[in-house]
């Protein structure tokens with residue numbers, strides 16, 4: 336679980352994964368959502384590098400000292416954070432999920448669908464939703480933007496996490512990627528190796544908290560779930 340980002344688009348000073356939703360840091364919600372899936376046995380969190388001890392303490396308090404969660408220092412980019420977490424995985428796990436801490440409310444059904452698809456032979460799996468807005472390609476022109484073309488939305492998908500992989504496939508993709516790279520989509524790295532990526536249905540509840548508006552949505556969803 337990459338959780339080391341600064342959350343610059345959200346603002347507010349605190350690393351995004353540590354921002355609270357209903358008095359609990361987003362990271363805790365995300366871990367609970369993931370660990371609620373029977374197919375998930377353990378998690379490795381890539382925490383903000385200067386906050387590893389604090390995050391260990393937080394998770395011991397919130398999830399219990401014996402929760403199957405390891406915390407390592409994340410990196411300067413998401414790609415690096417995922418690589419560092421992958422390196423800390425223990426020996427026996429042929430299937431690996433990569434899940435953003437910034438998607439705190441992914442439903443168990445989505446997690447299970449991703450795990451099931453990898454277990455039934457897909458080397459890489461992404462949950463995705465159809466794109467609802469009309470999408471246009473634009474180009475800069477005289478300080479403004481001009482439409483180049485309208486993309487056919489029917490074949491477009493907005494991709495979420497958790498993305499699931501055969502562990503050897505994800506490890507190979509990270510090993511092949513440029514070390515200083517900033518790829519924010521693990522499946523994209525696997526695609527570049529020529530590996531097929533399978534799509535399963537995502538969920539609106541798996542949305543990523545990116546901008547301040549998303550916090551409103553997250554708080555509303557949490558209130559509804561707790562009601």
Ligand code: CTP
Nearest residue numbers: 337338339340341342343344411412416436437
């Ligand atoms: N992430 C990470 N390490 C980084 C950057 C991002 O582990 N160096 C994680 C974030 O913590 C988040 C996930 O990757 O859980 C998705 O990234 P994003 O939504 O872009 O989060 P931030 O990078 O924190 O936000 P921003 O890009 O607005 O700064």
Ligand code: MG
Nearest residue numbers: 340341342413
């Ligand atoms: Mg980011």
